[in-house]
Amino acid sequence: MYAEKLLPHDLEAEEAVVGSLLIDGDSFVRISSLIKPEDFYRERNQLCYAACRSLFERNEAIDQVTLARELSRTNQLESAGGMAYLSHLVSVTPTSAHSEHYAQLVARTSTMRTLIDAASRISVIGYDDTDDVDATLRQAEDILFGVRTGQPQRGFLPLRQIYDQYLEERAAIADPLLASDTPMLTGYNDLDELLGGMQRSDMVVLGARPAMGKSTLAINVAINAAQDGATVGVFSLEMSREQLALRILAADAQIDSHRLRLGLVTEADEQRITDSIGRLSELPMYIDDTPFQGMVEMRSKARRLSLEHGLDLLIVDYLQLIEGRGKGGDNRVQEVSEISRSLKGMARDLNICVLTCSQLSRGVTNRTSHRPMLSDLRDSGSIEQDADVVMFIHREDMYYTEEEWEQHSPGRPYPKNIAEIIVAKHRNGPIDDINLYFRDNLLRFDSIQRVEAF
Missing domain, CATH: 1.10.860.10 (DNAb Helicase; Chain A)
Structure with a gap:
């Protein structure tokens, strides 16, 4: 034809x-x-x-x-x-x-010719006899994405060109007017100093046991980055967008989340809610709350968001809820490994930072020391390998009452609402621990310095 x-x-x-x-x-x-x-x-x-x-x-x-x-x-x-x-x-x-x-x-005419060539190549893929339909779709998607971006495939680059790009990025960091490829800030000074911000092309994993606040911290980081000018996308696989929006509103307006959910607010609260909604509505933040989806769908949606609105930071809450390609009896560890590699690949392809939450295995609760380790990442050792940064949330007050703490650590103050952020892996920098204060009623983390200032 x-x-x-x-x-x-x-x-x-x-x-x-x-x-x-x-x-x-x-x-x-x-x-x-x-x-x-x-x-x-x-x-x-x-x-x-x-x-x-x-x-x-x-x-x-x-x-x-x-x-x-x-x-x-x-x-x-x-x-x-x-x-x-x-x-x-x-x-x-x-x-x-x-x-x-x-x-x-x-x-324009060059793009149309490229599109015709892409259609021809996709038709060849379509005629191939294969059982791996998802892989075929990914190939077709990559071809079309190459047409949209004008960057078909990454090839060999001379070292000189790589260093030229490095010098341009350094100049952009030094001059905010040139900054278009600079790291995103988490909004927590100690963490930003340790990580140097959230770097593009990086996959950051935030792991914790249930109820430690990993979703809350991820969303707090997303809001902080958006307030700093970054365009943020959120895949909320666990919570609906209405629930998530209410949690964000409680944190920003600093109103008890339980009272806000039940509508038990005062007249003063109403004014703070109105002011907060006005601020939050202006943020470049986009939420997808589709509960069951795989990497093919997520990758397509992220690319579309990047092309239509730009994208700097992508939050995934959480990794283990992403559907694998296998059938019921297939190995879940292998599926999670593939999902982890795909998330890292997406970070590189779109030149964004992907921050994904991850569950930890029950082994954490069975040890005498409840501090998480890299081996606690659930379902796959590949997560540890693929991630550029791995952080854990650890809260001693989730394991000990005040009375038990006195017996366990006599003389030490009870760490009420103190969250240790353990940077257990940092591919391009040091590892360390920092402390944040968790306001559980407001669903927000604050720096210790900010809390002490009040």
């Missing part, structure tokens, strides 16, 4: 792009980010644009004379149509002022 039609192209726009460069060489800076040589349909236009880019990279002027010399130097002048074609390009270009518009037309 595709062979019957000519592939989409706009030769007039292609000629106008190169003609604009010959009229005004400085216009290259306006269009260089919009198109690449391979976006041109006609080979001679592709050769001319590539030569113009070479001239620009060497800080040389771009005009008919210099372009002809550059094409001659690479033995391509005749293939590009010679001096007569360069003169033709100038004569058919109305003005160089519209170079960006011409470039966008070229980019």
